[in-house]
Amino acid sequence: MSFxxxxxxxxxxxxxxxxxxTFTDEPxxxxxxxxxxxxxxFGPTAFNQTPLRVVLVRSAEARERLVQHMGGNNKxxxxxxxxVAIFAADNEFHEELPHLFPVFPAAKDAFFSExxxxxxxxxxxxxxxxxxxxxxxxxxxxxxxxMTGFDHAGVQKEFLDGDHTPLMVVNIGKPGEDASxxxxxxxxxxxxxxxx
Amino acid sequence: MSFxxxxxxxxxxxxxxxxxxTFTDEPxxxxxxxxxxxxxxFGPTAFNQTPLRVVLVRSAEARERLVQHMGGNNKxxxxxxxxVAIFAADNEFHEELPHLFPVFPAAKDAFFSExxxxxxxxxxxxxxxxxxxxxxxxxxxxxxxxMTGFDHAGVQKEFLDGDHTPLMVVNIGKPGEDASxxxxxxxxxxxxxxxx
Numbered sequence: 001m002s003f004x005x006x007x008x009x010x011x012x013x014x015x016x017x018x019x020x021x022t023f024t025d026e027p028x029x030x031x032x033x034x035x036x037x038x039x040x041x042f043g044p045t046a047f048n049q050t051p052l053r054v055v056l057v058r059s060a061e062a063r064e065r066l067v068q069h070m071g072g073n074n075k076x077x078x079x080x081x082x083x084v085a086i087f088a089a090d091n092e093f094h095e096e097l098p099h100l101f102p103v104f105p106a107a108k109d110a111f112f113s114e115x116x117x118x119x120x121x122x123x124x125x126x127x128x129x130x131x132x133x134x135x136x137x138x139x140x141x142x143x144x145x146x147m148t149g150f151d152h153a154g155v156q157k158e159f160l161d162g163d164h165t166p167l168m169v170v171n172i173g174k175p176g177e178d179a180s181x182x183x184x185x186x187x188x189x190x191x192x193x194x195x196x
Numbered sequence: 197m198s199f200x201x202x203x204x205x206x207x208x209x210x211x212x213x214x215x216x217x218t219f220t221d222e223p224x225x226x227x228x229x230x231x232x233x234x235x236x237x238f239g240p241t242a243f244n245q246t247p248l249r250v251v252l253v254r255s256a257e258a259r260e261r262l263v264q265h266m267g268g269n270n271k272x273x274x275x276x277x278x279x280v281a282i283f284a285a286d287n288e289f290h291e292e293l294p295h296l297f298p299v300f301p302a303a304k305d306a307f308f309s310e311x312x313x314x315x316x317x318x319x320x321x322x323x324x325x326x327x328x329x330x331x332x333x334x335x336x337x338x339x340x341x342x343m344t345g346f347d348h349a350g351v352q353k354e355f356l357d358g359d360h361t362p363l364m365v366v367n368i369g370k371p372g373e374d375a376s377x378x379x380x381x382x383x384x385x386x387x388x389x390x391x392x
Contacts, residue, residue: 029197053389102380123320128326129327131323186237193250195226195251
């Protein structure tokens, strides 16, 4: 079976791509992040709710504040990556729905009037978008280093607000020396996929 | 700024890709799903936990049982798609961690002994993998129609068990006539991304 996506692109996005733990000094520009966003913003979400919000941590002062909240091994990586981004879910995404979902502008009130429903939706759909963003980082020739090991309440208080839940912190840059661990095993097809 | 991924591949995966609501009759083969899985299984998850589990609904009998649980507009789409898959999160993924995360086999007990922690991890990381899978479906020249509008408890009871939480049901196939809605608006860069 042949993919439409060519093998080099398959390698770039998945087979030869690895989470990076070290990076070169080469900066990640605003133009690169803009281009990545302008590509991956088209990834599908439920009701086109697109709840992912991103904080780019560019100043030395903000970087220092973020590092304090990172877990053990993640402190050094987060200190030295060319760019660090906080990915968060906007639990009040429904405010944008009349604009984002014009085929049914009433979805905002019909489906999303309750906060727990919004939190569940925002969490899952922002995670979908986080994955699209990681694919986009790789498409741009950069490596991502996503991390969930940090004080989530601390990062939320320091950089977000009560309506935004942090999902992950992502280091971004060109991979450095010994950037990645050897590929870990994956589950076999039959362990993951069943047919009924 | 130039991507490494070429423009045609960008179009295939994001810019020209759309959620499909109708499909041709062309079957989706086991070989295609195997190839998609063998590509997207490499997408990163926390601790390589890879909690996504997939049920391919291939028999007419199972299809009928699934359609009963789908919401209004989703019944017809789910009845007619060449292949329908249930994407679920395995809340007991930690059992596989000694194999999947060999650099720290003790992660299973050190971090994931509590079920609520596992559920939170399984939900987010299975959503990341769902997004990789959707990208993989598109890479194979197929279209995805992900849906969250269904009776989640009903689908769980009918096709899964108490340890597996359904995330979405995904129609898969070649897009048919008028398969997609016009592209809905996306948020502007400045509405999504802030810099500190």
